Each structure stands twice: as C-alpha cells, then as structure tokens.
Amino acid sequence: MVKKALLQGFGDVDFRLLRVFRTVARCGGLAASEFELNIGRSTISRHISDLEVRLGMTLCYRGPAGFSLSGEGEKVLEATEMLLAAVDGFQNEVDDIHRNMRGTFKLAFFDLSSTNPKAHVHAAISGFETVAPEVNLELSTEPPNVIEAGVINGRYDLGIVPVHRQSAVLSYADLYSEEMILYCGQGHPCFDGVSSDLDLKRLSAFKYAGFGFNSPNMVVGQRMNFRISARVHNEEALCVLIQSGRYLGFLPDHVAAPYVAADTMRPVERDKIRYTTRLAAIVRKRPELNRKTDEFLRCLLQAHGHDRAEV
Amino acid sequence: MVKKALLQGFGDVDFRLLRVFRTVARCGGLAASEFELNIGRSTISRHISDLEVRLGMTLCYRGPAGFSLSGEGEKVLEATEMLLAAVDGFQNEVDDIHRNMRGTFKLAFFDLSSTNPKAHVHAAISGFETVAPEVNLELSTEPPNVIEAGVINGRYDLGIVPVHRQSAVLSYADLYSEEMILYCGQGHPCFDGVSSDLDLKRLSAFKYAGFGFNSPNMVVGQRMNFRISARVHNEEALCVLIQSGRYLGFLPDHVAAPYVAADTMRPVERDKIRYTTRLAAIVRKRPELNRKTDEFLRCLLQAHGHDRAEV
DNA sequence: TGAAAGGTTGCCATTTTATGAAACTTTGAT
DNA sequence: ATCAAAGTTTCATAAAATGGCAACCTTTCA
Numbered sequence: 001m002v003k004k005a006l007l008q009g010f011g012d013v014d015f016r017l018l019r020v021f022r023t024v025a026r027c028g029g030l031a032a033s034e035f036e037l038n039i040g041r042s043t044i045s046r047h048i049s050d051l052e053v054r055l056g057m058t059l060c061y062r063g064p065a066g067f068s069l070s071g072e073g074e075k076v077l078e079a080t081e082m083l084l085a086a087v088d089g090f091q092n093e094v095d096d097i098h099r100n101m102r103g104t105f106k107l108a109f110f111d112l113s114s115t116n117p118k119a120h121v122h123a124a125i126s127g128f129e130t131v132a133p134e135v136n137l138e139l140s141t142e143p144p145n146v147i148e149a150g151v152i153n154g155r156y157d158l159g160i161v162p163v164h165r166q167s168a169v170l171s172y173a174d175l176y177s178e179e180m181i182l183y184c185g186q187g188h189p190c191f192d193g194v195s196s197d198l199d200l201k202r203l204s205a206f207k208y209a210g211f212g213f214n215s216p217n218m219v220v221g222q223r224m225n226f227r228i229s230a231r232v233h234n235e236e237a238l239c240v241l242i243q244s245g246r247y248l249g250f251l252p253d254h255v256a257a258p259y260v261a262a263d264t265m266r267p268v269e270r271d272k273i274r275y276t277t278r279l280a281a282i283v284r285k286r287p288e289l290n291r292k293t294d295e296f297l298r299c300l301l302q303a304h305g306h307d308r309a310e311v
Numbered sequence: 312m313v314k315k316a317l318l319q320g321f322g323d324v325d326f327r328l329l330r331v332f333r334t335v336a337r338c339g340g341l342a343a344s345e346f347e348l349n350i351g352r353s354t355i356s357r358h359i360s361d362l363e364v365r366l367g368m369t370l371c372y373r374g375p376a377g378f379s380l381s382g383e384g385e386k387v388l389e390a391t392e393m394l395l396a397a398v399d400g401f402q403n404e405v406d407d408i409h410r411n412m413r414g415t416f417k418l419a420f421f422d423l424s425s426t427n428p429k430a431h432v433h434a435a436i437s438g439f440e441t442v443a444p445e446v447n448l449e450l451s452t453e454p455p456n457v458i459e460a461g462v463i464n465g466r467y468d469l470g471i472v473p474v475h476r477q478s479a480v481l482s483y484a485d486l487y488s489e490e491m492i493l494y495c496g497q498g499h500p501c502f503d504g505v506s507s508d509l510d511l512k513r514l515s516a517f518k519y520a521g522f523g524f525n526s527p528n529m530v531v532g533q534r535m536n537f538r539i540s541a542r543v544h545n546e547e548a549l550c551v552l553i554q555s556g557r558y559l560g561f562l563p564d565h566v567a568a569p570y571v572a573a574d575t576m577r578p579v580e581r582d583k584i585r586y587t588t589r590l591a592a593i594v595r596k597r598p599e600l601n602r603k604t605d606e607f608l609r610c611l612l613q614a615h616g617h618d619r620a621e622v
Numbered sequence: 623t624g625a626a627a628g629g630t631t632g633c634c635a636t637t638t639t640a641t642g643a644a645a646c647t648t649t650g651a652t
Numbered sequence: 653a654t655c656a657a658a659g660t661t662t663c664a665t666a667a668a669a670t671g672g673c674a675a676c677c678t679t680t681c682a
Contacts, residue, residue: 013326013398013401013402015324015326016669029628029629030628030629031627031628031629039670039671040670040671040672040673041628041629041630042629042630042631042671042672042673042674043670043671043672044629045629045630045631046630046631046670046671049630055405056409057408057409062628062629063628063629063630063677063678063679064626064627064628064629064677064678064679064680065628065678065679065680066628066679067628072408075404075408076404076405076408078404079400079401079404079405080401082397082400082401082404082598083397083398083400083401085397086393086394086396086397086398086400087324087394087397089390089393089394089397090324090390090391090393090394091324093386093387093389093390093393094366094387094390097368097383097386097387098367098368149597152480152597153597153598167479167480168478168479168480169463169478169479169480286460286463286464287393287464327640340658340659341658341659342657342658342659350640350641350642351641351642351643352642352658352659352660353641353642353643353644353659353660353661353662354640354641354642355659356658356659356660356661357640357641357660357661358640360660373658373659374647374648374649374658374659374660375647375648375649375650375656375657375658375659376648376649376650376658377649377658378658623682624681624682625680625681625682626679626680626681626682627678627679627680627681628677628678628679628680629676629677629678629679630675630676630677630678631674631675631676631677632673632674632675632676633672633673633674633675634671634672634673635670635671635672636669636670636671636672637668637669637670637671638667638668638669638670639666639667639668639669640665640666640667640668641664641665641666641667642663642664642665643662643663643664644661644662644663645660645661645662645663646659646660646661646662647658647659647660647661648657648658648659648660649656649657649658649659650655650656650657650658651654651655651656651657652653652654652655652656
C-alpha cells in the first residue's frame with residue numbers, strides 16, 4: 001500500500017519483532033523463548049525471519065546444532081536494547097505525567113558489594129518496593145565504565161560505581177566505602193608472610209592482577225609499580241586469579257573474608273598496603289530524573305544514612 | 312487477549328500514532344496535516360483520540376475554534392520527539408551495518424552565521440549532498456545550551472556552537488571565528504560617537520542586551536559590568552533590541568554590516584570593545600559516530616580547511 | 623539406526639487494524 | 653440566518669497480523 005509505505009518508510013521498526021528478537025537472543029533459542037514469550041514456536045520463527053527480511057540481514061544461526069547470533073545480529077541486538085530503552089523512557093515520561101510509578105527500574109552495580117556490611121542496597125530495594133510496588137526491577141552487574149556509559153545513554157536508570165573520574169553529565173551521590181587490601185593465594189611466595197626486610201618495592205616483582213578499566217584500582221596498581229600481568233573486569237574473576245597462588249591483587253576485605261577464613265587467601269601487609277574506594281550512586285543530570293529514579297535514589301540515600309542534602 | 316497484554320504491556324507505544332501526533336502538532340491541526348500525512352482526516356482524528364485513550368490524557372484541544380496542545384500534550388510531544396529520535400538512531404545503526412547512508416541527518420546551529428564569510432557550512436552541505444544524496448537534512452537553529460543538550464541526547468546528530476565551556480561527553484572540532492563588536496542603534500546616546508573623555512566604564516551606565524544562556528557573550532557582559540537589562544536567545548532578537556536605540560549589545564560584524572550600511576546601527580568603540588568567539592562542531596563521543604555524522608563532519612572540516620587532524 | 627530436539631513452512635480460522643466516504647456537530651465570520 | 657471550515661462519528665470493506673496445528677527438515681546423541 002503506497003500510503004503506508006510513505007508513512008512507515010523503508011524498514012520501519014516493529015516493536016513486536018524487536019522484542020521477540022531480544023527475548024530469543026537472551027534465551028538463546030526459539031524453544032527456550034517460547035515459554036518466556038508465551039507464544040508458539042512457529043510464530044516466533046516467523047517473527048525472526050520477518051525481521052531478518054526487513055533488516056535485510058541474517059541475525060542469528062539457529063538449528064539443532066545450537067543457537068548463535070551473527071555478527072550483524074549482535075549489532076542489531078545492541079541497537080535494539082537501545083531503542084527499547086528509549087521506549088521505556090517514553091513510558092516513564094507518560095507515567096510521570098500521571099504521577100504513577102510503574103514499568104521497570106534498571107539498576108546496575110559493580111559486582112561483589114553485597115557482602116559489604118556498609119552497603120545497604122538491599123535495604124534501599126526493600127524501601128523502594130514498599131513505596132513503588134508496581135515497579136519491576138532489573139539489576140545487572142557490569143564494570144564501572146560500562147555502567148557509566150549505560151547511565152548516560154539511558155540503558156540504566158541508576159548505577160552504583162566506585163568513584164574515580166567524575167563525568168560532568170552525571171550526578172554523584174556518595175553511598176559507602178570499601179577497604180581494599182592486597183591478597184595472595186595459597187602457594188604464593190607471600191602466603192607465609194613477608195620477611196620484614198622484604199620492602200614494599202620488592203613486591204612489585206610478583207605478578208599482579210587488576211582491573212582492566214580506569215579505576216582507583218588501576219591507578220594504585222600503576223603507582224605501586226606492580227607488574228600488571230592479568231586484567232579482569234570483575235572481582236569474581238579476581239578471586240579466581242588470586243586463589244591460583246600466582247597473582248597478587250586487591251580485594252575488598254569483606255569479599256576476601258570467606259577465603260581468609262578458609263585459609264585459601266591471606267592479606268599481604270594488611271596495614272601498609274591498602275586503599276579506600278568510595279562507592280557512589282550515579283544518575284544522569286540532563287533529562288531530569290523520572291519519579292522512579294528519584295524515589296530510588298531517595299531510598300538509597302536514606303538506607304545509607306544520608307538526608308538527601310546534596311545530589 | 313491475555314497473551315498480547317503480556318507482551319505489549321499496558322500502554323505500549325505505537326509508532327504510527329506517535330508519528331501522526333507529532334505531525335499534527337507540528338502542522339497545528341488535523342486539516343493542515345492531512346496533506347503532510349497523506350491520509351484522510353477521519354483517520355487522523357481517530358489516531359489522535361486513540362492515542363489520547365491509550366495514554367489516558369488529553370493531548371490537544373482541537374475544533375473549529377483552533378488547535379492547541381494541552382500542557383500534557385506538550386510533554387508528550389517532547390517525549391515523542393525523543394523516542395522517534397531513538398528510532399532514527401536504530402535505523403541509522405541498521406543502515407550503518409549495511410554501510411548505507413540514508414535517513415535523516417539532523418544539524419543544529421546557532422543563528423545568523425550564514426552571512427559570516429568565514430563560515431562555510433553551505434559548502435559542507437554541498438559536499439555532503441554529493442557523497443550522500445539519499446540523506447534528508449533537518450536543520451534547526453537553537454541556543455547553544457539547547458544544541459548541546461540535543462546533541463548529547465541524540466536529538467541532533469551534530470551541532471555548531473560558540474565554544475564556551477566544553478562538555479566531557481562531546482567532542483569539539485574547531486571551525487571558524489566571529490568578531491563580536493558592540494553596537495548601538497539610531498537614537499542611542501552613543502550613536503554619534505562617544506566623546507573621548509567618556510571612558511569605557513561610563514558605558515556600563517547604558518542598558519545592555521545579551522544572551523540569556525551561559526556563553527562568552529554573557530561572560531564579557533558581566534566582566535565589563537554592563538547593566539544587563541534584556542536577555543535574548545538569538546541574534547535576530549538582539550538586532551531588534553539594538554535597533555530600538557535603547558540598548559547596547561554585541562553582534563558579529565557580519566551580522567551588523569547591513570544595518571551599519573543603512574546607518575541604523577553603529578559600532579561603539581569598534582577597536583577597543585570587542586571579543587572573538589570560536590565556533591565549533593560538536594558531536595557526541597559515546598555511541599560512536601554513525602557514518603552520516605562522520606561524513607558530515609568530514610565535509611565540515613574540509614570546507615573549513617582542516618585536514619581532519621584532530622577531533 | 624532411531625529417537626529427540628530445534629526450527630521451518632503451509633494452511634487456515636480468527637481477530638485487529640487501517641482507511642475512505644459520507645453524514646453530523648460545532649464554531650466563527652459574513 | 654447562512655455558510656464554510658475544522659473535527660468527529662458511523663459504517664462498510666479490504667488488508668494484515670496472529671497463532672495454532674501438523675507435516676517436514678536437520679542435527680545430535682545414545
């Protein structure tokens with residue numbers, strides 16, 4: 001139909017198809033997504049191939065051999081997440097006009113802070129759930145740089161990251177701190193303690209594992225002149241490396257605690273080599289906060305004993 | 312149908328409706344948009360009221376008496392523009408994957424620079440049209456702060472603004488400069504020249520008109536201690552104020568030239584009171600540039616005699 | 623070799639949507 | 653009063669989206 005073509009334009013987007021595609025990609029296959037989507041497999045199959053025709057490219061390889069996204073498919077998936085985030089943003093706006101709190105609130109945080117006794121994110125969530133019971137939550141853990149980018153472009157509503165270099169378009173609210181201490185694993189030369197004459201400089205001969213993104217950790221590692229031989233993007237991975245007995249690395253005390261208790265990890269010069277990281281909530285400044293984000297931030301600050309004096 | 316409700320969720324967005332709404336709002340009425348949309352008025356009417364039902368609010372008042380957006384309608388329109396920009400972004404992505412250049416390129420610039428002989432934006436457009444004939448252009452003039460915000464959030468692909476405070480998420484490419492000189496209009500005490508003993512400080516007794524947003528102009532105005540009695544958001548408005556003969560104000564020399572030629576405006580202390588503004592192209596850093604933006608920037612830089620050394 | 627699992631396709635009934643024509647309503651102007 | 657313009661509503665129709673069922677194709681794995 002000519003008019004429609006005019007209105008829709010070539011390759012206009014269809015939410016339905018994109019949502020299906022995203023779900024399938026997340027589930028890793030049609031069959032798996034069947035339940036999630038609550039529609040028949042045949043329909044899903046058709047949706048996906050429709051989308052492929054519309055976009056003029058192969059999005060994923062699928063078959064009994066398994067499911068995988070094509071290179072183009074990955075790009076499209078990324079663009080899709082972006083677009084669907086914008087749709088969420090629109091619905092947020094509309095909800096805000098109604099003064100409603102519904103839809104989804106997307107929170108991203110850097111991993112392994114749940115055992116920190118100073119972190120009260122759980123309390124904030126609890127408080128938020130009370131005031132906004134209709135809101136679905138979506139939590140992810142990502143490296144701080146990804147979180148920052150995500151908050152800026154709207155993929156996340158709020159992030160919790162170690163404060164490092166502050167971005168001008170983000171607004172930071174201080175939450176809690178973490179004590180970072182240098183650890184080694186069983187089998188490491190330092191495991192049985194360092195002789196008192198082994199000065200700190202000598203430590204830099206050992207292999208060191210640190211974060212692969214710009215962070216206090218990276219700065220400290222470089223300043224102490226460590227031999228950075230492994231880069232990770234989360235603390236879980238760091239734990240594994242340290243446990244191998246081949247690497248030194250900084251971990252928050254509370255993360256290392258269980259390993260220390262099991263004596264598979266020990267601090268190195270606990271009192272001399274350490275630094276403190278401050279964790280902060282970040283939200284974007286520009287498109288002014290929506291009610292959900294505003295409210296969640298309030299809960300977060302309250303849970304961490306702030307009076308919301310400053311944002 | 313239950314499944315659909317699950318998939319679409321309450322109030323899911325329909326592009327078609329939003330596009331229609333935007334067009335109607337831009338055209339200022341159903342009848343006027345009929346031609347633009349190329350669909351019948353009855354259909355448009357139904358679309359709008361559908362949207363109102365879906366969103367649960369009145370978007371606009373319309374009738375024989377005239378057309379106007381409601382307060383909520385304005386907010387929704389804004390959110391709509393945002394969402395549709397995201398859709399454009401998606402299509403850009405897809406086009407980029409195909410290595411195509413199609414769709415719309417959105418450029419925003421600060422007004423009244425077309426008469427500047429150092430500005431070669433027209434040449435850039437000409438060059439761009441040659442390499443990307445399929446791309447539709449959308450130009451707007453806005454105050455620099457609006458342009459910056461728009462480029463950051465994707466409403467514009469590229470902006471041209473006076474360089475002032477640089478934002479960390481934007482990338483600046485220097486283009487050309489403007490000489491800003493203080494002018495007064497016919498009837499102003501300064502029109503027939505200032506007596507040599509009237510020192511510059513005395514000037515600050517006169518009323519001054521300047522930009523209402525953070526800019527070099529504002530800084531200069533404040534530093535010279537002018538009596539800022541009128542704020543404008545574009546130079547056109549400034550021209551009118553200066554012509555009134557009641558205000559002093561800075562204008563680019565090339566903008567004032569025709570008025571000076573007609574002797575309705577004269578520079579005040581042309582050689583003593585002046586400053587230079589540099590105009591730069593801004594694009595956002597984060598979601599990496601799409602081909603169209605990249606190409607346009609290239610054209611811009613080339614037109615202004617740069618070798619694209621730095622961005 | 624023969625399930626089992628993952629996907630695709632054709633077929634079909636059902637529902638939804640899109641749309642223009644024509645009749646109707648309201649308002650402002652002559 | 654009358655008319656024109658702007659919108660709304662009703663109606664009928666054509667097109668499309670939907671989704672289930674069943675048959676069919678492939679690959680994997682036992």
